[in-house]
Amino acid sequence: MRIGDIEARPGTKAFGYLRTAASRSGLSPDIPIHLIAGSAPGPTLLVQGAIHGAEIIGTIAILHFVRKIDPRSLRGTVIAVPVVNRVGFELGERGSRIDGKDISRLFPGNPRGSVSEQVAHVYFHEVVARANAMIDFHAGGEAGYERYVLFTAERDPANLTDLERKRRKLVVAFGLDQAAFFPPDTFGANKAKEAIEGAGVVQFTLEFGGGTGWFKNGADNVRDAERGIWNTLKALRMVDGPFEADGPLCTIYNASVVLWKPPVDGLFIRKKGFGEFVRAGDAYGIIQDPYTGRLLAEMPTPRDATVIPSGQEWPTVGATSIGILGAVDRVEDRRTTDLYVSFDETA
Numbered sequence: 001m002r003i004g005d006i007e008a009r010p011g012t013k014a015f016g017y018l019r020t021a022a023s024r025s026g027l028s029p030d031i032p033i034h035l036i037a038g039s040a041p042g043p044t045l046l047v048q049g050a051i052h053g054a055e056i057i058g059t060i061a062i063l064h065f066v067r068k069i070d071p072r073s074l075r076g077t078v079i080a081v082p083v084v085n086r087v088g089f090e091l092g093e094r095g096s097r098i099d100g101k102d103i104s105r106l107f108p109g110n111p112r113g114s115v116s117e118q119v120a121h122v123y124f125h126e127v128v129a130r131a132n133a134m135i136d137f138h139a140g141g142e143a144g145y146e147r148y149v150l151f152t153a154e155r156d157p158a159n160l161t162d163l164e165r166k167r168r169k170l171v172v173a174f175g176l177d178q179a180a181f182f183p184p185d186t187f188g189a190n191k192a193k194e195a196i197e198g199a200g201v202v203q204f205t206l207e208f209g210g211g212t213g214w215f216k217n218g219a220d221n222v223r224d225a226e227r228g229i230w231n232t233l234k235a236l237r238m239v240d241g242p243f244e245a246d247g248p249l250c251t252i253y254n255a256s257v258v259l260w261k262p263p264v265d266g267l268f269i270r271k272k273g274f275g276e277f278v279r280a281g282d283a284y285g286i287i288q289d290p291y292t293g294r295l296l297a298e299m300p301t302p303r304d305a306t307v308i309p310s311g312q313e314w315p316t317v318g319a320t321s322i323g324i325l326g327a328v329d330r331v332e333d334r335r336t337t338d339l340y341v342s343f344d345e346t347a
């Protein structure tokens with residue numbers, strides 16, 4: 001297996017930087033890549049962290065994983081990328097200050113575009129498109145966030161595509177007690193998601209605490225993020241061993257109902273807990289002036305629904321949403337669900 005100048009022979013690990021784009025900023029956008037080539041054939045799994053530079057729980061979990069994985073007992077290949085958005089990471093920022101763009105929204109990229117568009121182009125074609133499956137770690141950055149698996153809503157749940165069927169299994173196999181699916185155009189990620197699916201890659205995303213949650217639950221989140229990487233390898237039959245999870249059940253939320261933005265910028269404080277059923281008009285949360293503490297807006301719940309995981313409190317400047325409502329779609333039981341996924345093509 002070879003990516004750029006990085007090459008790993010069967011049963012070995014290699015590390016290097018994938019050359020992406022020239023930048024006059026003094027910051028290199030080239031991407032650090034650990035290539036772990038198993039000694040036997042199997043699928044290719046991409047595990048990536050910090051495509052949003054300030055969201056680092058996946059980064060730490062990936063580094064733990066890379067230290068522990070023995071390529072001699074691995075089937076297939078793992079491409080482990082602790083930090084995709086290196087410029088944002090080095091500045092502690094979500095996007096890239098070089099051009100103000102978000103790499104995760106730019107796939108398949110543009111070789112003649114801005115620095116982030118070039119990075120997205122090289123990374124998409126050299127790395128993403130070569131994977132069978134892909135774990136994309138996010139978290140709260142400065143602000144805290146909940147902890148759940150996030151994936152794109154299925155087009156027709158009664159008639160799943162092969163990719164959707166595989167993704168269903170991997171979402172549950174990962175091991176968290178909750179997951180949520182969103183319409184593909186949520187958060188402006190439609191084009192990028194289509195490019196990834198178009199390349200035949202089974203992709204899912206993690207939100208993993210972070211922010212204030214980093215200080216409260218950091219070690220737990222890192223441990224469970226790493227556990228999820230191992231569970232995914234087990235589901236793909238790349239390593240052997242039993243699944244370890246939060247518990248036997250995984251509640252899957254349909255977050256396709258309501259997503260709304262703050263009426264005014266300030267400090268958002270959610271009053272309703274996730275999984276809680278709320279009625280239209282209930283106080284969903286408030287927005288305070290973050291400096292004076294004055295109440296700026298009260299936010300009634302727009303309709304009867306279930307509160308879907310989102311942050312607890314954070315500054316709303318630039319926020320994509322303050323509230324997510326939906327319904328419990330189903331509860332999967334790991335004791336009775338087949339979590340194993342196989343790909344025809346092998347590396």
Ligand SMILES: [Zn+2]
Pocket residue numbers: 052055138139
């Ligand atoms: Zn993110």
